[in-house]
Amino acid sequence: DVKVTQSSRYLVKRTGEKVFLECVQDMDHENMFWYRQDPGLGLRLIYFSYDVKMKEKGDIPEGYSVSREKKERFSLILESASTNQTSMYLCASSLASVETQYFGPGTRLLVL
Amino acid sequence: AQSVTQLDSQVPVFEEAPVELRCNYSSSVSVYLFWYVQYPNQGLQLLLKYLSGSTLVKGINGFEAEFNKSQTSFHLRKPSVHISDTAEYFCAVTLANTGNQFYFGTGTSLTVIP
Numbered sequence: 012d013v014k015v016t017q018s019s020r021y022l023v024k025r026t027g028e029k030v031f032l033e034c035v036q037d038m039d040h041e042n043m044f045w046y047r048q049d050p051g052l053g054l055r056l057i058y059f060s061y062d063v064k065m066k067e068k069g070d071i072p073e074g075y076s077v078s079r080e081k082k083e084r085f086s087l088i089l090e091s092a093s094t095n096q097t098s099m100y101l102c103a104s105s106l107a108s109v110e111t112q113y114f115g116p117g118t119r120l121l122v123l
Numbered sequence: 124a125q126s127v128t129q130l131d132s133q134v135p136v137f138e139e140a141p142v143e144l145r146c147n148y149s150s151s152v153s154v155y156l157f158w159y160v161q162y163p164n165q166g167l168q169l170l171l172k173y174l175s176g177s178t179l180v181k182g183i184n185g186f187e188a189e190f191n192k193s194q195t196s197f198h199l200r201k202p203s204v205h206i207s208d209t210a211e212y213f214c215a216v217t218l219a220n221t222g223n224q225f226y227f228g229t230g231t232s233l234t235v236i237p
Contacts (some may be wrong), residue, residue, distance in 0.1 A: 015166070026167035044225075051132070053229035056166075064126060069224065101166060111157070112225060 014038070015115035017102050018091065023121045031087040032104030032118050041107055043085035045069075047118070048099040060085055092122045129191045129228035136204055137236050144199040146188075146214030150203050153219035155195040158188055161211040161230075170212070173197065184208070185210045209235045 018033035036043065042061050046054040046069075058077040066077050074096060078086040082103030085104075089096055099119050103112040129145045136142045148154060155174050171182025178190040180201040182234045197214060214228040 046227075051229060053129075054227040056224060059224065103167075111169050111172065113168075114159075114168065116164075116166045123231075 014112050015102055015104055017100075017115040017118050020116060021117050021119050023119075023123065024089075024092050025123055026093060027121075028089075028092050030120070030122075032087040032089075032100055032102075032120070034085045034087070034104075034115055036082055036085075036104040036108070036113070037083065038104070039082065040104035040113075042105045042110075042112075043079065044103040044105075044112065045075075045087045046101045049099055054101065057087065076108075078104050089118065092120075093109070094122050096120065097122045099115065115117075124181050125154070125216055125218065127216055127226050127228040129174045129212075129214055129231050131231050132229065133232045133234070134232045135236055138206055139203045140210060141202050142200065142208075144212050144214075144232065144233065146197045146199065147224045148195050148197065148214075148216045148226075150212055150218070151218065154216045156188075156218075157180065157215040157225070158186070158197070158199050159213045159227075160184075161213065162211070167213060170199070174230075188194060204207060204233075206235050208233060208235060 015036045045057040045060040060066045060079040076088045101117045103116040105112045124229045130145045158170040163168045173180045173181045173190045181187045212231045216224045217225045
């Protein structure tokens with residue numbers, strides 16, 4: 012079974028802090044994704060990566076950056092957290108284009 | 124541009140009754156279609172997907188969906204729901220020729236009433 016893990020289930024940070032969300036997959040998948048999930052808005056793509064050191068902006072990249080130094084790990088960085096970044100963050104991976112995305116359990120981030 | 128519309132944000136249904144969750148998409152090119160389910164406090168998991176072939180797709184837990192190209196729809200159905208089907212359901216599309224980016228609907232919250 013594919014396993015996608017996220018470093019924290021719940022996180023509380025203060026405005027202005029730098030926040031790192033980590034995601035690791037164990038199936039040698041090429042593609043990795045970061046989404047945020049908000050009530051009534053569904054999932055919105057922040058960034059995705061189709062290879063090590065490669066990244067593409069999604070629909071809402073503002074205020075976020077990503078890092079993929081190793082194939083199995085994809086990090087989401089909030090350079091200076093703001094209250095409007097309070098949300099559920101979901102990481103996903105897929106073997107290749109069009110393939111099923113496998114999701115982690117999510118990180119619920121609260122920015123005070 | 125691609126978009127996915129889930130018309131019903133909340134669907135209450137009695138146990139053992141049938142249910143249909145609606146999904147419509149807009150795209151000028153061929154798409155692949157997916158339904159995901161999210162149980163409380165969990166990530167999303169795949170229910171079923173349509174890539175090609177038969178337009179009726181069967182998935183896990185007794186769910187099925189039918190791809191209707193003329194109506195640009197991919198509605199999810201189950202003939203008899205259980206309490207354990209209570210969850211959030213998301214429809215998603217990706218472009219057939221590139222496929223890197225998935226576009227998700229806003230979700231439908233299914234509540235099964237005992």
